[in-house]
Amino acid sequence: MDVIINKNKIDELLTRSVAEILPSKEKLKQKMLSGDRLRIYIGTDATGTSLHLGHATNYMILEKFRQLGHEVIFLIGDFTSRIGDPTDKTATRKKLTRKDVVENTKTWLDQIRPIINLDNRENPVKIMYNHDWFSKMDNKKALELAGNFTVQQMLERDMFEKRIHEEKPIYLHELFYPIMQGWDSVEIDVDVEMCGNDQKFNALVGRDLQGKYRNKEKFVFITTLLENPITKEKMMSKSMGTGVFLDFSAEEMFKGIMNQADENIYQLFVDCTYLPMKEIIDIRTKLENKIADPYEIKKKLALEIVSIYHGREKAVKLFEKK
Template sequence: MNAQSQSAPADRAAPSGTTATLPVSDRVQEALAVTKRGVDELLIETEFAQKLARAERSGNPLRIKLGLDPTAPDLHLGHTVVLNKMRQLQDLGHNVIFLIGDFTSMIGDPSGRNATRPPLTREQIELNAMTYFKQASLVLDAEKTEIRYNSEWCDPLGARGLIELASHSTVARMMERDDFNKRFKANTPISVHEFLYPLMQGYDSVALKSDLELGGTDQRFNLLMGRELQKDYGQEPQCILTMPLLEGLDGIEKMSKSKNNYIGITEPANTMFAKVMSISDVMMWRYYELLSFRSLAEIAGFKAEVAAGKNPRDVKVALAQEIVARFHSAQAAVDALADFVNRSRGGIPDEIPELSLSGAPLGIGQLLKQANLCASGSEALRMVEQGGVRIDGNMISDKGLKVEAGTMVLQVGKRKFARVTLA
C-alpha cells in the first residue's frame, strides 16, 4: 500500500534531468555514483551494478528496503542519514519500501548492545509507529513510498514456521556477531530470543523480495542474514548498503535520544538551528557530508574558504539554515538565524514557555526542576556550579539561593528559557 500524499520540500536533491537520455552504461555509472556518495560499504558493488543495468534495460525498478523499529516516538537527524540515501534512490526511479518493524520491536534489536534490550509492549509500538512514517515523509516522497509492517508475515509464521526459520542458521553463526561475542566472553547474559532478531530481519527481505537493503553500520550482520536467507529460499540475494552512524551533539557517541545528544526532526526551528550551531567546527564537516544536499564540490569550496581564513561559524550557519529549511521552511531558517543572533547577544527568545509555580521562597534547584529546565534538583545545582544559570540575565552562583515570589525569566545553558511566576 502507498502512503497518503504529502508534498516534498522544494530544496531537496532532485534527479538529473539528463539521466534518461544517457546510454544504459552511463546511467548505471551515474546511479552508482549517487548510491555510493557518503556510504560506508556497498556489498556487492558488481552485483548491484548488474541489478541497475537490468532495471534500466527492462524498465522494472529495483525494490529497495529500509526497516526501522518504532522504539521511540520521534525520529532525529541520525535517522535521516539513511533516509536521505533512500530518497536519492527513490529519485533515481526505484521502488522504496519503508518497513515498520512492529513485530521485531517486540524482540528488541541487540545490535551494539551490551545488555538485553527491554522489549516494548504492543501499545508502545503502535503509538510510536503512528508518527514514524509521517516524520519520514519529511525526507521521502510519500506518494511513491510503499509502507509495510513486518507483522504482516511474521505473525502468521506461528511456532512451526519460527522453528523452521531458526533451522536456517547456527549458534556458531550468531556468535560471529561482535556484540554477542563480547557479551559471551564477559559472561553477560544473552537471551535466546535475541538470536531471533537477525533471523526475523532477514526474513523480511525474503517476504519483500528486496534487491537492496539499507541500514547503519551496526546493522551489517542483520543485512547479511537477509542475503543468506534469500539464497536458502531460492531468491536472488539482495545487495546491502551501510551508512555511517552520525555522531550526536557531543561529537563522540552516536546520535540518540537516550543519550540526549540528538536533534529531532520535528523540534522547533529555533531549537534545531541552535543545536546545529552547537556542534564543533570539526564535527561540522561530518554533518555536511552526511546531512547536506549540497554538491561535494560546493562542500570542498567551503573547506577551502575556511582554510583561507573564513570564519567557520558562517559556514555552520549555512548548514543550520539548510537543515531548518528542509524540515520547516526557508522563512523559518531566516527567523531562526535572527533568534540565534539575538540570544548570542544576551537577548531572550521571542517565544518561551510560561508557567506559574507556588511555594515561595523556593530553592533554586527545585525551582529549575519544577520549571522543567533541569531533569533533577542535583542537575540544577551542577548547572549553578558551572555558571550556567541566570535569572533575568543575571548569573546565579549561590546553590543555596532561595528565590522569592515574583515573575522572572529563568535561563539554563544557552537554549533553555522559561518565564515563571512564583507565588
Template structure:
C-alpha cells in the same frame, strides 16, 4: 525502466553516505545501469518517539533511489521493536508494549514526510510493518527458518561474544533477532537492503535466507552512522543524543550550531542537497559561518525557507546580540517574594533544588528587568519579583514573571 544516467548514479554512490556495498559496489552499479527496477528497503525499530538526523540521511538516500525509478519500502519494525535489537547493547533492551510501538510509528511517519514524497502517484514510497508476517508465523515456520542458519553463524556477532565472555545474560529472543530481521527481506522479496554499518550482520543473515529460501541474491548497502570522527560518539534515539527531527525550527537550528566543528562536513554531506563542490567551498571558510549555512539548509528542508530564516534571526538575536527571545514562557505567581530555589524548580528552570543550587553557584542564573540586569548569587535568598521580570538560566532557558492580581 529506471533512470540510468551514470553521473546521477555515481553522485549517489560516491557522495559519502554509502560506506560499503555487498557483495560488490561494481555489481550493484552494473544492475543500476541496466535499467532493471529494484526493490529497496530500509527498516526502523520504533523504540522511541522521535528520529534524529542520522535516520534522516537514510530517508534522503532512499528518496534518491526512488527518484531513479526504483521501488522503495520503509519498514517499521513494530514487531521486532517489541523485542529490542541487541546491536551495540551490553545488556538486554527493555521490551516495549504494542501500544508504545504504534504510538512511536505514528509520530515517525509525520517526521519523515518532509524528506520523501508520499503523495507521488506514479511510484510512491511504500510503508510496511513487519508484524504483518512475523506475528502470524507458526512454530513450524520458525523451525524451517532456523534450519537455514547455524548456531556458530549467529555467535559470530561481536556483542554476543562480549556478553558471553563477560558472563552477562544472552536471552533466546535476542539471539533470534537477526533471524527475524533477516526474514523481513524474504517476506518482502527485496533486491536491496539499506542499513547502518552496525546492522550489516543482520542484513547478511537476511542475504543468506534470501539465497536459501528464494534462490536469489540481495545487495546490502551499508551507510555511515555519522559518528564524530574525534570522539566516536553517535546520535542515538534510545539515549536521547543528537539533533532530533521533532525539534522546533529554533531548537533544531541551535542544536546544529552547537555541533563540534568536525561534524560540519559530515552533516553537510549527509543531510543537505548541496553538491560536494559547494560543500567543499563552504567548509573551507570560517567554521561559524559554515555552521550557520548548514543550520539554515537543514531547517529549510524540514520547515521551509521562511521558518529557517526566522530561526536564524531569532538565534542571532539571542546568542549573538544577547537580546531576549521574541517569545518567552510566562510563569504566573501570586506572591512577590519567592525563595529562589523554589522559583527555579516550580518554573521548571531546574529539575531539582540540588541542580538549582549548582546553577546559582556557577553564575548561571540572571534576573532582568527593563532597566536592570543582575546575577543571582545567593541560593538562600528570597527574591523580590516584578511583573514582566525575566529569569534566565544559562543561555537557553527563560521565563517571564506574571503576578496575578487578587
C-alpha cells in the same frame, strides 16, 4: 513509472553517504544501468517516538532511488522492535508492548515527509509493517529459520562477545533478532536492503536467507553512520534519545545543530543536506586551512538543515538571530 538511467545521478547515489555496497558497488551500478527496476527497502524499529538526522540520511537516499523509478519500501519494524535489536548494546533492550510500538510510530510519516515524497501516485512509496507476517508465523517455521544458522555465528557479534567477557546475560530471544530481520528481506522479496553499518550483520543474514529461499542475490547498501570522527561516538541515537530529531521545532533543531562538535560539521553537510559535494569539499578545505570560522560554517549547516524540515523563511530568521 519507467526506470530512469542517468549515469551521473547513479554515480552520486552510489557514492555520497555510502560506506559499503555488497557484493560490490560496481555490480549494483551495472544492474541500475541495465534498466532493471529494483525493489529497495529500509526498516526501522519502533523503539522511540522520534526519528533523527541519522535516519534522514537513509530516507534521502531512498527518495533518490524512487525518483529514478525504482520501487521503494519503508518497513516499520513493529514486531521486531518488541524483541529488541541487540546491535551495539552491551545490555538487553527493554521489551516493548504492542501499545508502546503503536504509540511510537504515530508521527513517523509526518517526520519524513519533508525528505521523501509520500504523496506521489506515479511511483508511490510503500509502507509495510513486519507484524503482518511475524504475527502469523508458527513455531515450525521459526525453528526452520533458526536451523539455517549456528549459535557460534550469532555469538561472533561484538556486543555478545563483550557481554560474555563482562559476564552479562544474553537472552535467547536476542539471538533470533538477526534471523527475523533477515526474514523481512524474504517476505518483501527485495533486491536491495539499505542500512547503517551497525546493521551489516543482520542485513547479511537476510542476504543468506534471500539466496536460500528465493534463489536471489540481495544487495546490501550500507550508509555512513553519523559518528564523531574523533571519539567514534554516535551523534544520534533513537533508543537513547540523543541527537537532532526530525520532530524538533525549528528553534530546537537549529540549536541542536549548533551544539554539535566542530569535527562533525563535514559529515553533517554530506549526509544531511542537499548541498553539492563540490561546495561541501570547499567548506572542508577552508576549515582545515583555518580560513573559515567553524561557528559561521555551523550556522550555514543549521540554515540548510532547518530549511529542509521547516522552510527557508524560518531558517533564515534563526540564522540572522545568531
